[in-house]
Every structure is written in C-alpha cells, then in structure tokens.
Amino acid sequence: VTHPDLPTRLRGVVGDGGLVTDPEGMRGYLTDWRGAYSGTAALVVRPGSTAEVAAVVRICRELGVALVPQGGNTGLCGGAVPDSSGRQVVLSLDRMRRIRAVDPVNQTITVEAGAVLQTVQEAAAAVGRLFPLSLGAEGSCTIGGNLSTNAGGTGVLRYGTMRDLTLGLEVVLPDGEVWHGLRGLRKDNTGYDLKQLFIGAEGTLGVITAAVLKLFPAVRSRATAWVALPSGGAAVELIGVFQELCGDRLTGFEVMSRQSVDFVLRHQSGARDLFAAVHPWYALVELSDTLPDAALDELLERGLAEAFDRSAAEDAVVASSPSQVAGLWALREGISEAQNYEGPSLKHDVTVPISSIAAFVEATDRALGDAVPGIRIVTYGHIGDGNLHYNLSKPEGSEDADFRARADELARIVYDSTRSFDGSISAEHGLGQSKAGIIADYKDAYELQLMRGVKELFDPAGLMNPGKVLPLG
Amino acid sequence: VTHPDLPTRLRGVVGDGGLVTDPEGMRGYLTDWRGAYSGTAALVVRPGSTAEVAAVVRICRELGVALVPQGGNTGLCGGAVPDSSGRQVVLSLDRMRRIRAVDPVNQTITVEAGAVLQTVQEAAAAVGRLFPLSLGAEGSCTIGGNLSTNAGGTGVLRYGTMRDLTLGLEVVLPDGEVWHGLRGLRKDNTGYDLKQLFIGAEGTLGVITAAVLKLFPAVRSRATAWVALPSGGAAVELIGVFQELCGDRLTGFEVMSRQSVDFVLRHQSGARDLFAAVHPWYALVELSDTLPDAALDELLERGLAEAFDRSAAEDAVVASSPSQVAGLWALREGISEAQNYEGPSLKHDVTVPISSIAAFVEATDRALGDAVPGIRIVTYGHIGDGNLHYNLSKPEGSEDADFRARADELARIVYDSTRSFDGSISAEHGLGQSKAGIIADYKDAYELQLMRGVKELFDPAGLMNPGKVLPLG
Numbered sequence: 001v002t003h004p005d006l007p008t009r010l011r012g013v014v015g016d017g018g019l020v021t022d023p024e025g026m027r028g029y030l031t032d033w034r035g036a037y038s039g040t041a042a043l044v045v046r047p048g049s050t051a052e053v054a055a056v057v058r059i060c061r062e063l064g065v066a067l068v069p070q071g072g073n074t075g076l077c078g079g080a081v082p083d084s085s086g087r088q089v090v091l092s093l094d095r096m097r098r099i100r101a102v103d104p105v106n107q108t109i110t111v112e113a114g115a116v117l118q119t120v121q122e123a124a125a126a127v128g129r130l131f132p133l134s135l136g137a138e139g140s141c142t143i144g145g146n147l148s149t150n151a152g153g154t155g156v157l158r159y160g161t162m163r164d165l166t167l168g169l170e171v172v173l174p175d176g177e178v179w180h181g182l183r184g185l186r187k188d189n190t191g192y193d194l195k196q197l198f199i200g201a202e203g204t205l206g207v208i209t210a211a212v213l214k215l216f217p218a219v220r221s222r223a224t225a226w227v228a229l230p231s232g233g234a235a236v237e238l239i240g241v242f243q244e245l246c247g248d249r250l251t252g253f254e255v256m257s258r259q260s261v262d263f264v265l266r267h268q269s270g271a272r273d274l275f276a277a278v279h280p281w282y283a284l285v286e287l288s289d290t291l292p293d294a295a296l297d298e299l300l301e302r303g304l305a306e307a308f309d310r311s312a313a314e315d316a317v318v319a320s321s322p323s324q325v326a327g328l329w330a331l332r333e334g335i336s337e338a339q340n341y342e343g344p345s346l347k348h349d350v351t352v353p354i355s356s357i358a359a360f361v362e363a364t365d366r367a368l369g370d371a372v373p374g375i376r377i378v379t380y381g382h383i384g385d386g387n388l389h390y391n392l393s394k395p396e397g398s399e400d401a402d403f404r405a406r407a408d409e410l411a412r413i414v415y416d417s418t419r420s421f422d423g424s425i426s427a428e429h430g431l432g433q434s435k436a437g438i439i440a441d442y443k444d445a446y447e448l449q450l451m452r453g454v455k456e457l458f459d460p461a462g463l464m465n466p467g468k469v470l471p472l473g
Numbered sequence: 474v475t476h477p478d479l480p481t482r483l484r485g486v487v488g489d490g491g492l493v494t495d496p497e498g499m500r501g502y503l504t505d506w507r508g509a510y511s512g513t514a515a516l517v518v519r520p521g522s523t524a525e526v527a528a529v530v531r532i533c534r535e536l537g538v539a540l541v542p543q544g545g546n547t548g549l550c551g552g553a554v555p556d557s558s559g560r561q562v563v564l565s566l567d568r569m570r571r572i573r574a575v576d577p578v579n580q581t582i583t584v585e586a587g588a589v590l591q592t593v594q595e596a597a598a599a600v601g602r603l604f605p606l607s608l609g610a611e612g613s614c615t616i617g618g619n620l621s622t623n624a625g626g627t628g629v630l631r632y633g634t635m636r637d638l639t640l641g642l643e644v645v646l647p648d649g650e651v652w653h654g655l656r657g658l659r660k661d662n663t664g665y666d667l668k669q670l671f672i673g674a675e676g677t678l679g680v681i682t683a684a685v686l687k688l689f690p691a692v693r694s695r696a697t698a699w700v701a702l703p704s705g706g707a708a709v710e711l712i713g714v715f716q717e718l719c720g721d722r723l724t725g726f727e728v729m730s731r732q733s734v735d736f737v738l739r740h741q742s743g744a745r746d747l748f749a750a751v752h753p754w755y756a757l758v759e760l761s762d763t764l765p766d767a768a769l770d771e772l773l774e775r776g777l778a779e780a781f782d783r784s785a786a787e788d789a790v791v792a793s794s795p796s797q798v799a800g801l802w803a804l805r806e807g808i809s810e811a812q813n814y815e816g817p818s819l820k821h822d823v824t825v826p827i828s829s830i831a832a833f834v835e836a837t838d839r840a841l842g843d844a845v846p847g848i849r850i851v852t853y854g855h856i857g858d859g860n861l862h863y864n865l866s867k868p869e870g871s872e873d874a875d876f877r878a879r880a881d882e883l884a885r886i887v888y889d890s891t892r893s894f895d896g897s898i899s900a901e902h903g904l905g906q907s908k909a910g911i912i913a914d915y916k917d918a919y920e921l922q923l924m925r926g927v928k929e930l931f932d933p934a935g936l937m938n939p940g941k942v943l944p945l946g
Contacts, residue, residue: 105709105828106859107716128717150662158721161660164637177919184826186858187634188897189623189673190904190912191942192924196669200662217717236578243580244601244690247763248631248721290720291772299764353657355578385659386579424661431663439663446650451665457930469664 002042002087003063010045010089013055018095020044029070029090030082033140037078037433040086041068048095050170050178050209057207058176060089066463067091069203071113071145074137076347077432079149079202079468091207093144099123100210107215108167108184113144113208120213129215132159136333144208150200152428157384158251159216161428162199168212169195174205174459184212197454202430203465205458219251221289223296224325225304228279228315232257233358235283235383237312242285242303243384249296252286254332255388256380263338263378263393264331271331275315283383284332332380339378339393343400346407348390348414352423357383364390364417371413372406374398387427390414415442431469440471475515475560476536483518483562486528491568493517502543502563503555506613510551510906513559514541521568523643523651523682530680531649533562539936540564542676544587544618547610549820550905552622552675552941564680566617572596573683580688581640581657586617586681593686602688605632609806617681623673625901630857631724632689634901635672641685642668647678647932657685670927675903676938678931692724694762696769697798698777701752701788705730706831708756708856710785715758715776716857722769725759727805728861729853736811736851736866737804744804748788756856757805805853812851812866816873819865819880821887825896827859837863837890844886845879847871860900863887888915904942913944 011019020026021043031038042065047053060067066088070080082088093114101110104127111120117138124131133146135153145151147169151162159165168183181195198205229235235255242250258280264271285303287296300318307313319325339345352360361379368375374395381388392410394403415425415438425442426435440448448470455462455470466472484492493499494516504511515538520526533540539561543553555561566587574583577600584593590611597604606619608626618624620642624635632638641656654668671678702708708728715723731753737744758776760769773791780786792798812818825833834852841848847868854861865883867876888898888911898915899908913921921943928935928943939945 103826103828105713106826108826150666152660152662156660160637163666164633173923179919179923180917181920183895183897185824185895185897185900186827187625187629187824187855187860187900189625189901190897190899190908190916191673191920192678192927193623193636193669193673194920194923194927196666200664200666205665217720219720240578243763245763247690247692290717351658351660353576353579353581354659355576382660387660422656422658424656424658424663426663427658427660428662435663443663444653446652447654447664447667450646450652450667453930454665454667454927457926 002065006063006065007043009059010056013052013059014045014047018046018048020046029073029092032078032081033074037081039082039084041082041088041090042086044090044092046092046095050172053091053172053207053209054176054178056091057172057174061174061176061461061463064463065089066466068465069093069148069207071142072116072137072140074141075145075149075432076429077434079430079432080145081433083467093142096209102127103184104129104215106184108212109215110182110184110210110212111143112210113142115143117141117143117146124215125218128218130218131213131215133162133165136336143211147199147208147211148202149430152382152385152387154252154254154382156382157253158248163196165214166195166199166211167214169198169208170210171198172207172209174461174464182210182212200430202432202468204455204469206464217290219288219290220292221294221296223287223300224319224328225285225300226274226317226328227283227285227304227313228275229281229283230311230314231358232281232361234312235281236354236357237310238283238307239384241307241310241312245303246287246299249287249289249299251288252284253384254284254381255383256282256332256335257377259376260335260378260380261331263342264334267338267341268330268334271334274317277315279314284328335378335380339391342376342393344394344404346392346410348411349427349429350388350390350414350418350423350425351386351427352418352421354383354386356421357386360417360421360423364414367413367417368392368410371410433468436467436469437471475538479536479538480516482532483529486525486532487518487520491519491521493519502546502565505551505554506547506610507549510554512555512557514555514561514563515559517563517565519565519568523645526564526645526680526682527649527651529564530645530647534647534649534934534936537936538562539939541938542566542617542621542680544615545589545610545613547614548618548622548905549902550907552903552905553618554906556940566615569682575600576657577602577688579657581685582688583655583657583683583685584616585683586615588616590614590616590619597688598691601691603691604686604688606635606638609809616684620672620681620684621675622903625855625858625860627725627727627855629855630726631721636669638687639668639672639684640687642671642681643683644671645680645682647934647937655683655685673903675905675941677928677942679937690763692761692763693765694767694769696760696773697792697801698758698773699747699790699801700756700758700777700786701748702754702756703784703787704831705754705834707785708754709827709830710783711756711780712857714780714783714785718776718779719760719772722760722762722772724761725757726857727757727854728856729755729805729808730850732849733808733851733853734804736815737807740811740814741803741807744807747790750788752787757801808851808853812864815849815866817867817877819883821863821884822900822902823861823863823887823891823896823898824859824900825891825894827856829894830856830859833890833894833896837887840886840890841865841883844883906941909940909942910944
C-alpha cells in the first residue's frame with residue numbers, strides 16, 4: 001500500500017528492533033489510550049536518536065510517505081493516531097526517553113521527547129526542584145506529546161502551560177534537517193522565536209526530539225481545602241479572594257458542578273460527600289510555598305473567612321492529613337472515569353475570559369437543557385485559567401445511541417456559546433483530528449489562511465501528520 | 474525621492490494632523506532617544522486607529538514604499554530608526570495610546586500599541602492590580618515597542634518577559650489585512666500560536682496595533698537589601714539561597730560589579746558607599762508579597778544568614794524606609810548614565826545559562842583585559858535570567874576615538890565568549906539595525922534560513938522595517 005522500498009530503507013536506519021510491521025505489535029500504536037480513535041499504518045518506526053529521526057524523515061519525504069509522530073498516545077483529540085488508509089507511518093518516540101541533563105543552578109532539565117512526564121517530575125525532585133506540569137495521564141504521556149499539544153493540567157494557574165515551561169527545542173523539520181534550538185536561556189531576543197511554532201502544532205510542522213524545560217524551587221508546605229459554593233459564579237469570586245490575599249501561593253483551584261461530584265460519589269469506591277447539605281458547585285483550593293513553615297492552613301482559613309463574609313462560599317473543609325488531601329484530589333480526578341459509567345460522555349474543553357464564566361455557564365446550561373431536557377451536564381475544570389471541561393451525559397433512562405447521534409449538534413451548542421463569550425473551543429486538548437474540520441467555523445478566516453501559510457512554508461509536501469490541526473486540502 | 478502620490482494618498486487616510494513632512498517636525502522621529510542612530514524619511518505618518526494603520530500599509534504596499542514602525546523610540550539597537558535613504562516612511566503609533574479595557578476579574582488589560590508603559594502600570598494599579606513589566610524607559614517607551622522587542626527589565630525573574638505577559642494581539646500585516654487576535658484567554662490550543670511570531674519581531678512581520686496583557690494581584694509588602702559579594706559567582710549562590718527559601722517572593726535580583734558601582738559613586742549626586750570596605754560585586758535583592766503583613770524583612774535576614782554561612786555574602790544592609798529603598802535602586806539604575814561621564818560606553822547585552830555565569834565572567838574579563846589593558850568593565854544586570862549588561866569603558870587617560878575604533882573587535886570578544894558558553898548575543902534589546910548583520914555569525918545557518926522563510930511568507934515585498942533583525946538581501 002505504500003512504497004515497496006520503505007521497510008528496507010527504514011530498517012537500514014533503525015535496525016530490526018526499531019521497526020514494527022506485524023499487526024499484533026502495531027496494535028498499541030494504532031489506537032489511542034481511550035480507544036476513541038483508531039487507524040491503520042504501513043508500519044511503525046521507532047528511531048533511537050535524533051539523527052535516526054532525521055534519517056527516517058528524509059526517507060519518508062523521498063518516498064512520499066506521510067508520518068504521524070506519536071508520544072504516549074494519551075491525547076484526547078486523535079492527534080497521534082494515523083488515518084485509515086494504511087499508507088501512513090507512525091513515528092514513535094518511545095525509544096528516545098533519555099534525560100540528557102539536569103542543571104539545578106540554571107533550573108533547567110534537558111529531556112528527549114519520549115521521556116514520560118512523571119519521569120521528568122521525578123528527576124527534578126531528585127535535585128530538589130519542581131517540574132510543575134501535572135495532569136491525569138502523567139504516568140504515560142510523554143514530553144513530546146505535552147509540547148505538541150501545549151499541555152495544561154492543574155498547575156497552569158501558577159506555572160503556565162507547557163509553552164511557558166519551555167526554553168529550548170530540538171526539532172527535525174519536514175525536510176529532514178535538525179534545528180538545534182536546545183537553548184537553556186531565560187532571555188534570547190535574536191530574531192523570531194521559532195520554537196513557539198512547534199509547541200502546540202501537534203506534529204504538523206516537524207518532529208520535536210528534545211527540549212530544555214524550566215524547573216522551579218521545590219515546594220515544602222501545602223494546604224488544601226474543599227469548598228462548597230452557592231453557584232458557578234461564586235467560584236470566580238472565591239478565586240479572586242485567594243489571588244489577592246495569597247498571590248503565587250495559590251497553585252491549585254479546581255471547580256466541579258454538583259453533577260460531576262454526584263457521579264464520583266456514585267461510582268468511586270470510598271468516595272463520600274463532605275457536607276450534609278447538597279451544594280450546586282464545589283472548589284478544590286490548594287496553597288503551596290517553598291517555606292517549610294509557611295502556616296498555609298492559617299492563610300487558607302483567612303481566605304475562607306473572607307469568602308464566607310462575601311457569600312462566596314457556603315461550607316468548607318481544610319484537609320488535615322496527606323490522606324485527606326489525596327481524598328479531595330480523588331474526588332476531582334475521578335470525574336472523568338465516573339462519567340463513563342453513565343453512558344457516552346461527550347467531552348468539550350473550552351475557555352472563556354474568567355470574568356464571563358458565570359454568564360457563560362448559565363447560557364450554555366440553558367441552551368443544552370432546551371435541546372435535551374434532562375441532559376446531565378458534568379462541568380469541571382481549571383477556572384483560574386477560564387478553562388472548563390464541559391462534558392455531557394445522556395438523560396437518565398434514555399438510549400446511548402440516541403444521545404450519541406446528537407453529539408455534533410450538542411458540540412455546536414457548546415462551541416457557539418463559547419464563541420459568543422469570546423472563548424476558545426480547545427483550551428488544552430488541541431485540535432487533533434477531532435476538531436481539525438470544525439475549527440474553520442470558529443476561527444477567523446484570515447487567521448486560518450496565515451496558519452495554512454505557515455504549514456506550507458515548513459511542510460510543502462504535506463507529509464507531516466496530515467489532516468491534523470488544519471483540514472486537508 | 475519616493476512616490477509623488479504618497480503624501481496625498483496618506484493625507485486622505487490620516488488627515489493633515491496625521492502627517493508630518495517638515496524637517497523640524499520629523500526630527501524627533503528620525504533619531505533614537507540616546508542619539509545613537511539617525512536616519513531620514515520621506516515623511517512620518519501617525520494613524521489614529523487600526524483601520525488607518527491598515528489603510529496606510531495598503532497604500533505603501535501599492536506604491537512600493539518601505540515602512541518603519543515606531544513606538545517611543547527608546548530602543549537601544551536602532552530598530553525603530555529609518556535608514557538614510559530618505560525613501561522610508563516612519564509609521565508612528567503615538568496617536569494610538571488608548572487603554573481599551575481593564576478587566577480586574579480576568580486580570581487583563583487591553584491597550585493600544587502607542588500607550589506608554591507607565592500609563593499601563595498606572596491603569597492596572599488603579600484597579601488593584603500589577604502590570605509587572607518595569608524598565609528604565611518606562612515613562613517613554615510604548616507597549617508596541619515592548620512587544621516588538623520582547624522587553625525584559627527587572628521583573629523578568631518572577632513575571633517573565635513581555636512575551637510571557639501577552640495573551641492576545643491585534644496586528645496589521647504587510648498585506649494590509651488586520652489579524653484580530655485580541656483574545657484574553659489563558660489557554661487556547663486551536664492551532665499555531667501566531668502572536669508569538671510578532672512578539673520580538675521588531676516590526677519586520679507587521680505592525681502591532683493593540684494587545685491584551687496579563688495583570689497580577691497587587692503587591693502589598695516589600696523588602697529590599699543591598700548585599701556585598703566576594704565574587705560574581707557568589708551571586709549565583711546567593712540567588713539560589715533566596716529562590717529555595719522564598720520561591721516566588723523573590724521578585725528582584727540585580728548584580729553589579731564594583732566598577733559599575735564606582736562610576737555611580739563618582740558621578741551620581743548623593744550616592745554613597747554603603748560599606749566601609751570595597752567589595753568586588755554587589756547584589757540588590759527584593760522580596761515582595763501580596764500579603765500586607767508578610768514579614769519579609771525577617772525572611773530577608775534568614776536568607777542573608779544562610780548566605781553568610783555559605784560565604785556567599787560579605788556584608789549586607791536591609792533598607793528600613795522607602796527612601797532607603799529608592800536609594801538602593803538609584804545605585805543600580807544610575808549605572809548607565811554614570812558610565813557616560815567616563816567616555817564612550819560600548820554596550821553588550823548577553824545571556825548565558827545561570828550555572829555558567831561565574832566561568833563566563835572570568836573568561837570574558839580576562840579576554841577583554843588581554844585585548845585592552847586597563848579596560849574598565851561595567852558588568853551588571855539581571856542575573857536570575859542569566860542576563861548581564863557587559864558594558865565597556867576606555868582605560869583611564871586614553872583617547873575616546875582610540876577606544877571607539879576598537880568597538881567591533883571588543884564586541885566580538887564578548888560575543889565569542891558568550892557563544893562558547895551557549896549564550897545569546899542579545900538578551901533583551903533585540904537585534905535592530907545594530908546586530909542584524911552580525912547575528913549571521915552567531916546563529917545557526919539553518920535557523921537563519923527558517924527565519925528568512927518566515928519573513929518572506931509574511932512580507933514577500935520586504936517593505937516592513939527592512940534591514941532590521943535580518944540583513945538585507
């Protein structure tokens with residue numbers, strides 16, 4: 001189905017161990033982690049070095065074969081899954097997982113794209129530093145995938161997205177050349193900041209092979225609270241109280257609708273409601289500090305007292321042990337899994353300006369309820385970034401298929417509402433294949449034209465992850 | 474010297490008040506603030522709105538006239554100064570200085586490119602927020618210039634450069650189209666992050682007309698110390714002590730060689746040495762906090778005690794009043810002016826990884842001393858970013874002209890040393906016209922080729938600030 005010389009040519013670069021051609025061995029590379037996207041491939045190639053990646057890219061370019069770069073395959077939009085033609089090659093970075101250097105004084109770590117996020121967190125901790133990117137898939141996702149999707153997660157509020165955590169990149173471009181941009185500098189104003197183009201490009205402009213990432217001082221105090229809120233809008237008031245009081249100590253602020261928590265209480269073993277009353281929204285508030293004796297519990301109480309005064313909170317629990325902290329985070333992190341027990345889960349990952357959150361949630365909930373009476377709306381996320389996961393479950397007792405059939409219509413409702421509040425239809429998951437088509441309806445035509453120009457400049461043959469981010473043709 | 478229809482066509486867009494054609498009126502636009510770069514121009518055009526900027530760009534494109542976008546004209550590399558042909562048009566943003574919106578809840582401010590930095594700082598403070606970009610020229614420089622040079626300054630350690638402070642841009646591209654990227658979102662992963670290309674591009678890819686910038690909670694406690702150091706390398710140790718202890722509270726860390734301080738003591742009225750002994754290096758340490766009662770003096774003392782234990786400090790003074798704080802900052806900020814009294818000042822603005830600072834300073838000082846015995850090296854800067862201003866004054870009693878004649882040779886010494894420590898030859902000043910030629914010797918040829926590709930993609934006619942950033946032809 002693809003060029004007959006391809007396997008031999010690639011084997012010459014990566015050896016037998018670097019090539020997977022049997023269906024059994026390829027299986028794990030052809031379907032994403034959740035099983036939401038599947039494709040086929042001519043073969044899977046696993047280069048062991050940057051030079052090998054470059055050689056693979058040159059061969060594929062010469063033979064006109066499209067490449068799909070892949071990291072941990074944990075993405076939510078199918079960006080790392082090949083199409084169904086069987087003509088594409090999956091380029092897995094899973095053999096390039098070295099930590100090349102750790103420099104605690106420069107507060108940087110240099111890692112290969114295939115390194116698993118958790119490994120990087122651990123390497124930083126081993127020298128008394130923090131690598132703050134944190135997300136559900138951290139035990140499986142890789143730095144290359146984190147870079148290519150500009151990953152977010154729970155630490156963005158204080159530390160920013162992957163883009164903010166990146167100082168330098170090494171990239172193999174579609175022409176097979178290596179761009180050596182692995183700089184560990186905090187300031188460098190010597191022309192266009194090319195690395196920014198590859199971050200968040202989902203492998204459509206080249207293959208990221210390594211990165212220099214920022215480290216931070218280790219955190220030595222932490223305090224965590226679970227707060228019951230009178231409304232979604234109150235979350236915005238509450239985060240304002242903590243930001244003004246605590247500044248950078250506020251390192252976590254997650255919100256969850258009652259529906260989200262309900263599902264966890266129903267399906268997560270050991271989960272229990274922390275309050276006697278039912279509240280419409282909840283927040284998980286985390287303070288942290290480099291000082292070992294930072295008295296954060298007191299500060300948390302001080303913020304909560306002000307929140308009660310302002311009617312921004314109805315009830316609160318401050319965790320008093322590590323196991324309580326873990327329990328609170330389990331309530332938040334269990335939402336996605338718990339929702340799976342309730343039938344199909346239609347996921348949307350959006351941002352709006354924080355000042356519009358209350359009005360946005362009200363308008364969107366109303367529009368969804370009008371479209372599907374009884375729809376269960378599982379809204380939760382990182383409200384300090386204006387980022388809500390607007391997930392939907394079918395009305396109780398209705399058919400899965402009926403609900404799934406309305407997925408596009410319901411997505412349009414969420415996205416149209418997002419647009420009317422000047423928001424983005426992909427906050428932290430990227431576009432992948434799932435939104436590469438729809439984005440044309442939500443992005444300014446001129447901006448899309450500029451994006452196409454960039455794509456054509458870097459990848460004129462269109463062989464680098466085609467069909468992702470931008471629609472084909 | 475340029476197209477005969479140009480003045481009439483432009484007057485039709487911007488009116489009489491928007492056009493400057495007389496030599497007297499143009500003078501201030503043709504020479505930078507320091508008087509280091511001068512040029513001539515066909516005329517100066519001062520559009521009053523984004524639509525007018527777009528119309529001006531379209532007319533100039535049609536008539537084949539090159540444009541030089543200009544903000545406060547305070548840049549240090551001549552990036553906003555026209556060439557000497559008399560054929561270029563200066564496009565000044567000085568009539569577009571509106572603050573379009575302030576959103577304290579979203580922690581954003583939307584401003585036009587011609588707004589003066591200090592005005593933006595004040596507008597943020599008026600709603601209890603901080604806009605943290607801070608630099609010497611803040612009373613004159615504009616947001617458009619700050620964006621176009623990715624400005625740094627003294628707040629980068631905690632808050633990052635202008636790039637890190639920017640959420641959205643509005644840009645008129647060289648084709649005269651307006652890109653409406655004025656988003657106030659903390660997360661938006663819907664394709665290539667185009668705004669990153671315009672930040673730091675020094676007006677070579679388009680004209681930035683407005684931006685959405687990040688705000689932060691107001692700071693309500695502050696503590697400042699002046700610390701005598703045994704060596705430049707000790708500054709790296711000292712900053713490590715404060716970062717590990719204080720984390721994000723460390724918002725300022727400036728270092729100065731004794732030579733730098735000597736010049737200030739000699740030329741700044743009222744300046745006095747804070748210690749009886751002479752020390753080779755000094756640091757200015759600033760802690761700040763959102764808490765009004767943060768006890769930062771205690772924390773500063775705690776850090777200093779540890780620094781003394783580790784022999785990273787020889788003496789220290791903690792400021793006990795706002796006027797003492799101002800006096801310490803005056804010592805730091807007076808260096809550049811004081812140096813002017815000592816003959817020509819050859820300025821270099823470089824970064825290296827922080828872990829290499831000590832070795833870099835030692836090697837560079839030695840090479841400079843070998844080349845010019847008696848040379849006076851005025852090194853100071855933002856060491857937390859690895860950024861040193863490596864400025865040079867002639868040996869005492871020597872001729873200005875002799876020293877000036879060796880400017881290129883001495884720059885090469887600084888830059889070659891910077892390169893050998895994997896550094897950058899422009900940390901925060903950009904390339905402008907002063908380094909647009911030399912950068913080809915210090916940047917990877919492939920990276921330059923990619924930069925040229927981007928330039929040609931956006932500005933195929935080469936009419937947008939030609940000769941800046943990239944060499945002509």
